[in-house]
Amino acid sequence: MFHRRLKACANIVINLTRMIPGKHGEFAGIVTTTLDPAYFKPLLASVLYAADSRSSLVHSNGALFISAPETGIRQGMNLAVPGSFFSRHMRSGKAVTVFSGQLYSTREYRMIAQTTLPYHHLKLNSTLLVAVSRDLDRIFKHWRNSAIIQASCFMIFSVISLAILFFYQRSERKYAKIASDASHVIFQSEKLFRSTYDSAAIGMALVELTGRFMQANRALCQIVGFDETSLCQKTIQQITHHDDLQIDQSLMQELLTGQRDNYQIEKRFIHHNGFILWTLLTYSSLKDETGDILHLVVQIQDITEYKSLQEKLQAQANHDFLTGLPNRRYFMDRASDELARWNRYGGSLTFLMIDIDHFKRINDNYGHHAGDSVLQRFSELCKLQLRDIDLICRYGGEEFAVLLPETNLEQALEIAERLRASTASSAFTLNSQQSIHLTISIGVAVAQGKQASLERLLVKTDAALYNAKQSGRNKVSVAPSRAAC
Numbered sequence: 001m002f003h004r005r006l007k008a009c010a011n012i013v014i015n016l017t018r019m020i021p022g023k024h025g026e027f028a029g030i031v032t033t034t035l036d037p038a039y040f041k042p043l044l045a046s047v048l049y050a051a052d053s054r055s056s057l058v059h060s061n062g063a064l065f066i067s068a069p070e071t072g073i074r075q076g077m078n079l080a081v082p083g084s085f086f087s088r089h090m091r092s093g094k095a096v097t098v099f100s101g102q103l104y105s106t107r108e109y110r111m112i113a114q115t116t117l118p119y120h121h122l123k124l125n126s127t128l129l130v131a132v133s134r135d136l137d138r139i140f141k142h143w144r145n146s147a148i149i150q151a152s153c154f155m156i157f158s159v160i161s162l163a164i165l166f167f168y169q170r171s172e173r174k175y176a177k178i179a180s181d182a183s184h185v186i187f188q189s190e191k192l193f194r195s196t197y198d199s200a201a202i203g204m205a206l207v208e209l210t211g212r213f214m215q216a217n218r219a220l221c222q223i224v225g226f227d228e229t230s231l232c233q234k235t236i237q238q239i240t241h242h243d244d245l246q247i248d249q250s251l252m253q254e255l256l257t258g259q260r261d262n263y264q265i266e267k268r269f270i271h272h273n274g275f276i277l278w279t280l281l282t283y284s285s286l287k288d289e290t291g292d293i294l295h296l297v298v299q300i301q302d303i304t305e306y307k308s309l310q311e312k313l314q315a316q317a318n319h320d321f322l323t324g325l326p327n328r329r330y331f332m333d334r335a336s337d338e339l340a341r342w343n344r345y346g347g348s349l350t351f352l353m354i355d356i357d358h359f360k361r362i363n364d365n366y367g368h369h370a371g372d373s374v375l376q377r378f379s380e381l382c383k384l385q386l387r388d389i390d391l392i393c394r395y396g397g398e399e400f401a402v403l404l405p406e407t408n409l410e411q412a413l414e415i416a417e418r419l420r421a422s423t424a425s426s427a428f429t430l431n432s433q434q435s436i437h438l439t440i441s442i443g444v445a446v447a448q449g450k451q452a453s454l455e456r457l458l459v460k461t462d463a464a465l466y467n468a469k470q471s472g473r474n475k476v477s478v479a480p481s482r483a484a485c
Contacts, residue, residue, distance in 0.1 A: 013034045013035060013036065013037070014034070014035040014065070015032055015033070015034050015035075016032065016033050016034075016035065017030055017031070017032040017033075018030065018031050018032075037065065037066040037075070040057055040065075040066055041066065041068055044056070044057060044066065044067075044068035044130075045068050045069075047132055048068065048069075050134060050138070052134050052135040052138045053132065053133070053134055054067060054068070054069065054110075054132070054133050054134075055067070055068050055130065055131065055132045055133075056068075056073075056130070056131045056132075057128060057129070057130055058079060058086060058128070058129045058130075058131060059126065059128060059129075060090070060116075060126045060127045060128065060129065061080060061126070062078045062079045062080025062081075062086055062087075063076055063077070063078060063079075064076060064077040064078075064079055064105070065128075073105050073106060077105060079104060079105060081104060083104070084104035085097075085099045085101075085103065085104065085112050085114065085131075086104070086114070086129070086131075089114045089116075089129070090129075095115060095116050095118075096113070096114070096115045096116075097113070097114050098111070098112070098113045098114075099111070099112055099114075100112070100136060103133070108135065109135070109136045109137070110133040110134060110135055110136055111133060111134050111136055111139055112131055112132070112133035113131070113132050113133070114129055114130070114131045115129070115130050115131075116128075116129050117129070117130065198217050198218055200217055200219055201219060202219055202299055202300065202301050203216070203217065203219045203220030203221075203222075203223045203224075203279075203298075203299065203300035203301065203302075204216070204217045204219070204220060204297070204298070204299055204300070205217070205220055205231075205236075205297075205298045205300070206286075206295050206296075206297060206298075207236055207295060207296040207297075207298050208295060208296075209256060209293065209295070209296065210235065211235035211236045211237050211252075212232075212234070212235045212236075213231050213232045213233075213234060213235070213236065214232065214295065215228070215232070216228050216231045216232065220300055223269075223277070223279065223300060223302045224239060224269055224271060224272060224277075225271045225272030225273055226239075226272050230272075236298070237249075239269050239270050240267060240268070240269060240270070241267065241268035241269065241270060241276060243268070244267040244268050247265070247267075248265060248267055251263045251265060251283075252283070255283055255285055255293075255296070256285075256293060261284065261285065262282065262283055262284035262285070263282075263283050264280065264281065264282045264283075265280075265281050265283075266278065266279070266280055266281075266303065266307075267279060267281060277302060277304045278302070278303045278304045278306070278307040279300050279301060279302055279303060279304075280300070280301045280303045281298060281299070281300050282298070282299040283296055283297075283298055284296070284297050285297075318330040320393070320394040322372055322375060322376065322394070323375055323376055323379035323394050324376075324379065325379050325383075325392055325393050325394045325400075326391065326392070326393040326394075327393060327394060328393060328394070328395055328396060328401075330393065331391065331393035331395070331401055331403070332454070334391055334403065335351075335391075335403050335454055336454055338403060338405055339447065339452060339454050339457070342447055342452070343452060347405075347406055348406055348407050348408040348411075348446070348447075349403075349404070349405060349406075349407070349446070349447040349452075350404040350407045350408070350409065350411075350412035350444065350445070350446050350447070351401065351402065351403060351404070351444070351445050351446075351447075351457055351458065351461045352401070352402035352404065352412065352415075352416055352419075352442055352443065352444055352461065353395070353399065353400075353401055353402075353442070353443040353445075353458075353461040353462050353464070353465040354382075354399065354400040354401075354402065354419070354440050354441070354442050354465075355398060355399050355400075355440065355441050355442075355465055355469065356374070356375075356378065356398040356438060356439075356440055357438060357439045357440060357441055357469070357473040357474060358438070358473075359371065359374070359397075359398035359438075362374055362436070362438070366430055366434070366436075370430045370431075371398075373428075373429075373430060374428050374430075374436075374438065375394070375398065377428050377429075378400075378423065378428070378438075378440075379392075379394070379400075381419075381422060381423060381426060382400065382402075382419060385415070385418055385419050385422055386402065386415070386419075389405050389406070390402060390403065390404050390405070390407075390415075391403040391405075401458070401461075408446070409444070409446050409478065409481075412444055412446070413444060413476060413478070416442045416444055416476045417476055419440065419442065420439070420440055420442055420474065420475075420476055423438065423439060423440045424437070424438075424439050424440075424474060439473060439474035440474070441465060441468040441469045441473050441474065441475055441476075441477075442465065442468060442475070442476045442477070443461045443462060443463065443464030443465030443466070443467070443468055443477055443478075443479065444461065444464055444476060444477065444478045444479065445457055445460040445461035445464055445478075445479035446479075446481065448481060460479040461479060463479060464477045464478060464479035465477065
C-alpha cells in the first residue's frame with residue numbers, strides 16, 4: 001500500500017497493490033486499485049459524537065489524507081513537523097495517545113486522541129493514523145458551570161453543617177451518658193452469655209473462616225479430648241475424618257458465599273486419643289452490619305451412641321437374626337441393583353437356589369433347636385465356600401439364595417458342586433453326643449436376554465431346584481437356557 005497525489009485531480013489517494021504469482025510462484029503480474037477519499041468519509045463521520053468533533057486520517061509520513069467534516073484544512077498537508085501532536089505521537093511509540101493544546105494545522109486549542117492502525121495485520125507497507133479532536137472550551141464548559149454550582153452548594157452546605165454541629169455538640173453530652181449506661185448493660189449481657197456458653201451441655205465454638213478454632217467451651221473440649229488452648233491451635237478440618245472432608249467443605253463453601261445461612265451435618269471427628277466419634281454439627285455465620293461474614297458459630301453434639309444403635313438396627317433390618325446372613329429383602333435389593341448393572345454393561349450373572357434335603361425330619365426327630373443349629377452351621381459352611389463378591393441370603397425356612405456376579409455357567413456349576421460336596425461330607429453336631437449328615441439340592445440359572453427380569457430369573461432358578469429335588473435330591477440342576485430370563 002502506498003499513497004500518492006493524482007496529477008489529474010490533485011487529490012491524495014491510497015493505492016492497494018498485490019502481486020499475482022504464476023503457476024510455480026514466479027511473478028506473473030500485479031493488480032492495483034485506488035481508494036477515493038470519499039470512501040472513508042462515512043467511517044470518519046461515524047465517530048463524530050459531538051458538534052465540535054473532528055476526525056482525520058493521516059499517513060505515517062505525516063500527509064493528511066482526509067478530514068471530516070471538511071473545514072478548509074488542506075488535503076496533503078504535512079503534519080510531521082517538530083512539536084506537532086502527530087510528531088509527538090509517532091515519537092512516543094504508543095498505539096494510542098491523547099494530547100491537548102494548539103493544533104499545528106488550524107492553530108485551534110483542542111483535545112486530540114490519536115491511534116495507529118495495526119498495519120501488519122492489514123498487510124500494508126506503511127501505517128495509517130486516525131485522529132479525533134474536540135474544542136477544549138466546549139469540553140470544559142459543562143465542567144466550569146458544574147464547578148460553580150458545586151461551590152455554591154458547598155457554601156450553603158457548610159453554613160447548614162455549622163448549625164447542625166452546634167446542636168449536635170449540645171446533645172452529644174446527653175447521648176454520652178446513654179452510651180455509658182448501654183455499655184454497662186452490654187457488659188452484663190456478655191458476661192451472662194459467656195457463662196451460658198461455658199456451661200452449655202452441647203459443644204460450642206467460634207471458628208475463623210479458614211476453619212481455625214478461636215474459642216471452644218468445656219463441653220466441646222470434653223467431646224474431642226483437647227483442652228481449649230490445644231484446640232485453638234488446630235482447624236476443624238484437622239480433626240475431621242478424611243472421608244467426611246469433601247461434603248463438609250462443599251457445604252462450608254455454600255455458607256461462605258451466601259447460598260446458605262446455616263447447615264447441619266453428621267460427620268466423624270478424630271478424638272485426641274485416636275478413636276472415631278460421630279457428631280452432629282450445626283454451622284451458622286456471624287455477620288457484621290454490612291452483611292459480611294466475620295466468624296462461624298458451630299454447635300457440636302456427640303451422637304456416637306445414637307449412630308451405633310442406628311447401625312445395629314440397620315443390620316437387624318437387613319440380616320436374618322438366626323443365621324446372621326442377609327435376609328430376603330436385602331438380597332432382593334442387591335440383586336436388583338446387580339441385575340440392572342448387568343443389563344446395562346453385560347458380563348456374566350448367575351443365581352443359585354439351595355434347599356436342605358429332608359429338613360423337616362430334623363425338626364421332627366431332634367426338635368426345632370437342633371434345626372436352628374443346623375441352619376447356623378450350614379450358613380457358616382456356605383460363607384467359607386463362597387467368594388467375597390458373592391451374596392448369600394436365607395431366602396426362607398431351609399431355603400437359601402446365592403448371587404454370583406461375573407460368573408458364567410461353568411464357574412457357577414463348579415461353585416454349586418463344591419457346596420454340595422462339602423455339605424454331604426460334613427458332620428453337623430447337634431449336641432455333645434449326636435451329629436448328623438445331610439445333603440442339599442441346588443438349582444442354577446444364568447441371566448440371559450436383553451432385559452432380564454429378577455422375578456423371572458428367581459422363578460427359573462426355583463424351577464431348576466425343584467427339578468433337582470424331584471430327580472433324587474443331593475444334586476445340582478441347571479435351568480434350560482432356551483427362554484430369556
